[in-house]
Amino acid sequence: MKKSIGIIIGGKSVEHEVSIITGLQVMDNIDKSIYEPMIIYIQKDGKWYIGSSLHDIKNYKTKNFEGAYEVLPGFKDGRLVLYPHPELKQGLFGKKYDTKEVEVVFPAVHGTNVEDGALHGIFQMNGVACAFGSVLSSAVGMDKVIMKQVFESNKLPVVDYTWFFRSSYGKEKENIIEEIEKIGYPLIVKPANLGSSVGISKANNKQELLTSIEVAMAYDRKIIVEKCIENVREINCAVMGYENELTASLCEEPVGWTDFLTYEDKYVNKKKDAAESKRRIPADIPDDITEKVKNYAKSSFKAVDCCGNARIDFLYDGNNIFVNEINTIPGSIAFYLWEGAGVNFTKLISKIIEFAEMQQEQRKNNIVSYDIDLLNKMGSGAKK
Secondary structure, eight states: OOEEEEEEEEOSSTTHHHHHHHHHHHHHHSOTTTEEEEEEEEOTTSOEEEOGGGGOHHHHHHTOOTTOEEEEEEEETTEEEEEEOTTOOOOTTOOOOOOEEESEEEEOOOSTTTTSSHHHHHHHHTTOEESSOOHHHHHHHHOHHHHHHHHHHTTOOOOOEEEEEHHHHHHHHHHHHHHHHTTOSSEEEEETTOOTTTTOEEESSHHHHHHHHHHHHTTOSEEEEEEOOTTOEEEEEEEEEETTEEEEEEEEEETTOOSOOOHHHHHTSSOTTHHHHTEESSOSOOHHHHHHHHHHHHHHHHHTTOEEEEEEEEEEOSSOEEEEEEESSOGGGGGGGTGGGTOOHHHHHHHHHHHHHHHHHHHHTSOOOOOSOHHHHSOSSOOO
16 A cells, blocks of 8 residues: 655745745656655645646646645554645535645755754644654755854864844844954855845945845845855755664855855746756766765764755865855755755655654654652642
8 A cells, every 4th residue: 555645835935935846846747656646735835735737846836725625634553644724615516625644844945944853743743644854954055154053062073153133133133244254255145044145145345244244134134244255165965864864965166156046046047958957967076085075974964863865965165164154955855965865856756755764763762651640649738
């Protein structure tokens, strides 16, 4: 019997559209001989929908989701249960809106409210196997400030940086700018909790810095400012596994990459197959640097207690390697980094699902209830 897999896409996130691309790529490449997949689409208003029309990217372009219907999530025996919304009306010919059950959740979501552990928490609390780690790894992987602090505590190299809250900026603007300028221009300014280059900009002087901060603050309450390493190369490496059993992929270098790729560079200004044409795999770097990148990648993966598959991005200036960030749910699942190692997209998806189930089996060994009848041992009311 095939295993039911729910591929979740969308969400209340500015990276909503990116997530649709990732999820439908998974849908197209999952092994349908052993899995029964379906798309679970969370719209920007937070409503959940299922239906076969959600499996075709053309319908997202035309907004024609005929046959899709709203569902409410519930849980039973370690499964996600999707109940038709109670307000749905039966059609003239007795159309039936089915209840669906999902054994493993495959979140292909990006950005705040979905990739940052918020969505993971729903499934983790209810015992549903969920790909890409845990609440902890998702949350740490999303918050660039916490991420760097975790990396630093594990003795992983990161670029100089500072950070501040949006609420502090109006009150302590001069002090914050002074602290930032100690790092030295040029600088990269980012919202701490977004990906896909949304809200990121480069500042070469104070005026550009002020503008960049205003842009970043429109997207997040927490802002990180990093030293921009000039004449730098981006090197990326994926890691797959769980706990101590980790494997690093080939390394890649995006061709033509300078300071950072914009959202448009990544998703808009390219032809269908341009993603592959703009990558050099394996990256043209010395063997000792490749080995160091792979070791750093595995250490980064382990540091955030990740599971399944993640892509770790590095900065390399010819002498120094810096860990830039970990993408716990990378776009396209970083399948292109594994193909050279004999793991195609379909096999990679299967492995990620297997790791999700392995992680959930581990959680079943934890004691989650401590029966000491505490309530009956306590007196009624508060102490006076």
